[in-house]
Amino acid sequence: MIRALYIAKTGMDSSQFKLDVVSNNLANVNTKGFKRSNAVFEDLYYQTLRQPGAQLSNGNVLPTGLHVGTGAAPVATARVHTQGDMIRTEQTLDMAIAGDGFFRIQQTDGTIAYTRNGEFKRNNNGLVVNADGLALDPAITIPATATKITVSPQGLLEYYESGSGVAAGSFQINTSTFINPQGLESIGGNLYLATGASGDPVDGVPGSDGRGLVSQGFLEGSNVNVTEELINMIQAQRAYEINSRAIKTADEMLQKLTQL
Numbered sequence: 559m560i561r562a563l564y565i566a567k568t569g570m571d572s573s574q575f576k577l578d579v580v581s582n583n584l585a586n587v588n589t590k591g592f593k594r595s596n597a598v599f600e601d602l603y604y605q606t607l608r609q610p611g612a613q614l615s616n617g618n619v620l621p622t623g624l625h626v627g628t629g630a631a632p633v634a635t636a637r638v639h640t641q642g643d644m645i646r647t648e649q650t651l652d653m654a655i656a657g658d659g660f661f662r663i664q665q666t667d668g669t670i671a672y673t674r675n676g677e678f679k680r681n682n683n684g685l686v687v688n689a690d691g692l693a694l695d696p697a698i699t700i701p702a703t704a705t706k707i708t709v710s711p712q713g714l715l716e717y718y719e720s721g722s723g724v725a726a727g728s729f730q731i732n733t734s735t736f737i738n739p740q741g742l743e744s745i746g747g748n749l750y751l752a753t754g755a756s757g758d759p760v761d762g763v764p765g766s767d768g769r770g771l772v773s774q775g776f777l778e779g780s781n782v783n784v785t786e787e788l789i790n791m792i793q794a795q796r797a798y799e800i801n802s803r804a805i806k807t808a809d810e811m812l813q814k815l816t817q818l
Contacts, residue, residue: 561626562808568629569801572599575632576794583782584791591642591674591748592780594787598634601627639739642674642781644773650707651678651686654778657770659733662695662761663688663749670695671749672734672742672759677777690747698729711771713764733769734759 579597586592610623644654653676655661660672671692678694681687686698700707704717704726713731718724736742741755752759764772 560808560812561628563805565627565629566801566804566808568602568631569804570798572597572630572632573794573798573801577791577798579635580787580790580794583787584784587780587782587784589675589748589780590645590677591778592782593637593639593642593674594780594782595635595637597632598636599630600633602629602631604628637740637742637744638781640781641778643779645777645779646775647777648775650709650774651680652676652775652777653678653709653731654773654776655733655764655770656773657768658735659764659769660735660739660750660759662732662734662759664693664695664697665749666692669751670759671745671751673748673750674778675748676772688748694731696729696732698731700727709772709774711765711773713772730763731772732761733764733772734761735767735769736760 576597576599579595583594586594604625604627606623606625608620608624610620612620612623614620641656644656653661655674655676660674661676663671663673665671673688675688678686678688680700681691684699684701686694686700688694698715700717701719703719705720706718707715708717709715709731713733714728715731716725716728719726736752736759737757738755741753741757742750743753743756745751760767762769764770
């Protein structure tokens with residue numbers, strides 16, 4: 559009965575962790591380029607009371623063993639990198655990747671981060687930056703005299719000046735892919751960092767080597783499915799209640815034992 563108390567406790571902790579993950583998904587349902595996460599669990603160490611295949615005193619071999627589990631624990635949060643809905647904005651510097659790939663963002667310390675959120679603006683110097691003022695990499699500067707900006711599906715950005723039908727400047731926007739995007743480290747601000755688990759980034763032109771194409775005037779919405787998350791929330795709540803009931807039952811049994 560004492561064992562049951564601790565086993566049920568791990569179940570309650572696991573249910574709470576799943577609820578935390580679900581809550582974060584729901585909180586980011588309107589975050590552009592957000593990718594939902596799944597909580598991953600594993601069973602804990604088993605206490606072996608009888609080993610499978612052990613020989614009894616009468617010479618027979620046990621066909622099964624006797625194991626008692628010690629509960630469950632969360633081991634990972636797996637990002638689901640499915641495509642989010644395309645939202646039309648008609649803003650010239652809004653870009654969405656239809657398919658695989660990440661935009662490159664240069665952080666203030668010079669390191670490169672990666673994002674699916676293509677909501678970009680020009681700062682006071684004409685530099686193309688994200689909502690936090692971090693520059694797209696490689697840097698793109700569009701002068702104030704530019705009257706028209708186009709971005710091709712292959713990421714070629716061109717700007718035009720008044721009265722000219724020829725592009726006054728052009729830049730190539732490259733995207734990065736990873737062999738294991740689930741291994742990227744989330745750091746907030748819609749940004750990821752490459753890790754040993756994700757592998758090194760492979761940079762290239764959108765549309766090449768399986769990379770997704772760039773859609774100008776669109777943003778990628780969150781891939782959170784509210785209905786699915788509500789179901790996961792109910793499952794976590796019911797699992798928590800069941801485990802708390804197990805603790806209550808074990809407590810009642812201990813109470814009966816102390817009354818003998």
